[in-house]
Amino acid sequence: MRLHAVAPQNKWLTFSLVAVAVFMSTLDGSVVNLALPAIMKDLGESLTAVGWVLMAYLLTVSALLLTFGRLSDILGRRWVYIRGFVIFTAGSLGCGLAGSAAVLIAVRSFQGIGAAMLMACSQAMIIDAFPASERGKALGILGTVVASGLMTGPALGGVILEYFSWRMIFFINVPIGIVASSAAVFLLRRERPDILDRSSGFDWAGAVLTAICFSAFLMVLSMMQTWGYVSAKTFGVGGIFTGSLLLLIRVEQRSAAPLFEPSLLKIRMFVWPTVSSLLLFVSLYAVLFLLPFYLMNPARFSIAHSGYIMTIPFIVLSLMAPFSGVMSDRIGARILCVSGMAVMAAALWALSWLSASASLPAIIWRLALVGVGTGLFISPNTATSMGAVPSNRRGIASSTVATARNVGMVTGVALSTWIFNTVFQLQNGGQAFRVYHPQLEGVFMTSFRSAMFSACVVAVAGLCAALPGRPDKETTGKRLTTPWHSSAV
Numbered sequence: 295m296r297l298h299a300v301a302p303q304n305k306w307l308t309f310s311l312v313a314v315a316v317f318m319s320t321l322d323g324s325v326v327n328l329a330l331p332a333i334m335k336d337l338g339e340s341l342t343a344v345g346w347v348l349m350a351y352l353l354t355v356s357a358l359l360l361t362f363g364r365l366s367d368i369l370g371r372r373w374v375y376i377r378g379f380v381i382f383t384a385g386s387l388g389c390g391l392a393g394s395a396a397v398l399i400a401v402r403s404f405q406g407i408g409a410a411m412l413m414a415c416s417q418a419m420i421i422d423a424f425p426a427s428e429r430g431k432a433l434g435i436l437g438t439v440v441a442s443g444l445m446t447g448p449a450l451g452g453v454i455l456e457y458f459s460w461r462m463i464f465f466i467n468v469p470i471g472i473v474a475s476s477a478a479v480f481l482l483r484r485e486r487p488d489i490l491d492r493s494s495g496f497d498w499a500g501a502v503l504t505a506i507c508f509s510a511f512l513m514v515l516s517m518m519q520t521w522g523y524v525s526a527k528t529f530g531v532g533g534i535f536t537g538s539l540l541l542l543i544r545v546e547q548r549s550a551a552p553l554f555e556p557s558l559l560k561i562r563m564f565v566w567p568t569v570s571s572l573l574l575f576v577s578l579y580a581v582l583f584l585l586p587f588y589l590m591n592p593a594r595f596s597i598a599h600s601g602y603i604m605t606i607p608f609i610v611l612s613l614m615a616p617f618s619g620v621m622s623d624r625i626g627a628r629i630l631c632v633s634g635m636a637v638m639a640a641a642l643w644a645l646s647w648l649s650a651s652a653s654l655p656a657i658i659w660r661l662a663l664v665g666v667g668t669g670l671f672i673s674p675n676t677a678t679s680m681g682a683v684p685s686n687r688r689g690i691a692s693s694t695v696a697t698a699r700n701v702g703m704v705t706g707v708a709l710s711t712w713i714f715n716t717v718f719q720l721q722n723g724g725q726a727f728r729v730y731h732p733q734l735e736g737v738f739m740t741s742f743r744s745a746m747f748s749a750c751v752v753a754v755a756g757l758c759a760a761l762p763g764r765p766d767k768e769t770t771g772k773r774l775t776t777p778w779h780s781s782a783v
Contacts, residue, residue, distance in 0.1 A: 305424055312419050313439040315375070316436060316439050316440055317443040318443070318474070320439075320443030322409075324608070325450065328600065329451055331591075333395075333460050335729070337394070341587075341714070341726065344395070345516070345583070346399050347399055347402055352703050353704050355696075357508040358406070358410035358411075359700065360501070360553050360690070363694065364496060364551075366414055366415040371415040376475060378410070378414075379408065379474060379475035382467070383471025384404075385408055386468055387465070387468050388401035389405060389461075391461075414696060416696075420432050431616070432619075435616055440672075442612055449605050451463055452597050453601070455597045497546070499545050500545055503545060504553060506538040510532070510535035514532050516711065555694075563681075563682035564682045566762050567627075568679055571675055571698055571699055572699065572705075573753065574756050575702030575706060576702045576703075576705050576709065576752045577642060578638070578668060578702075579702070579704075579706030580710035581645065582706075588738075592735045607662065610665025610669060611665040612669075614670055618630050618673045622674030627674035627678040628761075630670050630671070631678075634670030634760075637663055638667030639667075641661075641663035641664045642747070642749045644659075644663065645746040646744075648742070648746075709745075709752075713744055713745045713748050714741045714744070717741040722734070
């Protein structure tokens with residue numbers, strides 16, 4: 295499907311509008327990561343509870359991406375994009391006004407609806423706008439935008455948290471969202487009805503089951519330690535996940551318009567990049583979630599300095615993403631993706647050896663490696679997966695890739711929280727981590743290192759997944775432009 299609004303002369307206009315949405319969503323995520331210790335202290339919540347401020351957002355995004363990806367094929371990217379911007383902006387305002395942890399978590403879920411709408415069609419809009427020969431470059435520049443949002447978030451958040459309440463981190467989205475959504479209304483043209491895929495309808499049963507399935511899975515992963523591994527709640531919610539997954543598979547196989555396109559699973563160059571992307575983001579978010587707690591507690595950095603340190607991987611990512619995007623157009627994705635995952639695994643291994651008294655250079659070079667690995671991986675991986683599907687399925691393909699990425703994020707948060715809390719409670723007489731004091735340094739560092747080592751294991755698995763399914767130098771152009779059936783396994 296090609297948007298009427300993205301004729302060749304307007305491709306950079308489309309890119310600019312997508313870039314604003316991507317920048318806002320990544321800025322919001324990186325700011326909230328840094329603010330979690332402040333929210334935890336202000337509200338007097340445990341690490342598990344405050345983690346839900348982040349996970350509620352990611353869970354909602356993960357559960358709804360496929361739904362809005364399909365709706366973008368039916369109703370148009372413009373329809374989904376503009377409404378997503380409005381909801382995201384309203385959600386940001388609600389988060390800033392929230393008076394309790396429960397309200398904040400609920401409004402973060404509402405904000406996640408808008409983010410899901412924006413993410414579901416952003417990559418598809420870029421792929422539609424640019425010819426195959428320029429997609430790697432465009433996605434590489436978009437990677438720089440992602441890095442800019444992630445890079446600006448911690449630095450800006452550090453300054454805001456130093457002088458203002460954590461609520462201000464949500465209020466900064468509001469004026470940007472109002473201007474950007476208004477601009478999209480006037481600058482993006484409507485799609486022609488003949489290029490929209492409205493013939494087969496929408497799979498409402500699949501949408502509901504997908505939301506239930508993702509929610510139950512992530513709920514069990516994050517709460518089974520609190521509930522008990524063999525408790526009735528764990529088995530009950532686990533049973534809901536299993537039942538909804540089996541029913542979802544059956545519904546999708548019989549649906550005339552499945553929410554997820556089963557034929558995508560036949561495309562090797564789509565499946566393996568999606569799997570490896572999920573594993574990369576599990577590893578990355580284990581670092582992004584726990585690192586602020588390390589920096590502000592045993593390492594004793596101020597909030598502002600912690601924010602500056604958190605920008606290191608994103609500064610490096612912003613430098614690497616355009617390079618890897620251009621190089622993927624020339625040499626293919628295999629070498630870049632495998633190298634990126636290998637560097638990420640090495641970075642996590644190095645982080646697992648950090649001490650509470652580690653010097654600033656020792657922390658910086660480890661985080662720089664995280665940025666190198668992520669920057670090498672993302673652009674060529676996305677170009678490969680999205681370039682392997684036909685244009686009229688890029689909405690659902692884009693949302694599938696984004697779903698995998700967000701499931702990786704929330705899984706990374708849940709997995710690192712689970713490992714950290716398990717080790718912490720084993721060594722601290724069963725007491726959960728709520729308030730840090732110097733006597734807890736040894737227990738904290740053992741828990742932190744265990745979580746980083748586990749993330750390293752996940753990155754090694756991602757390295758294995760990055761090996762197959764990508765074009766090499768000789769066949770890059772041919773594979774990315776071949777017909778639908780010739781990309782299948």
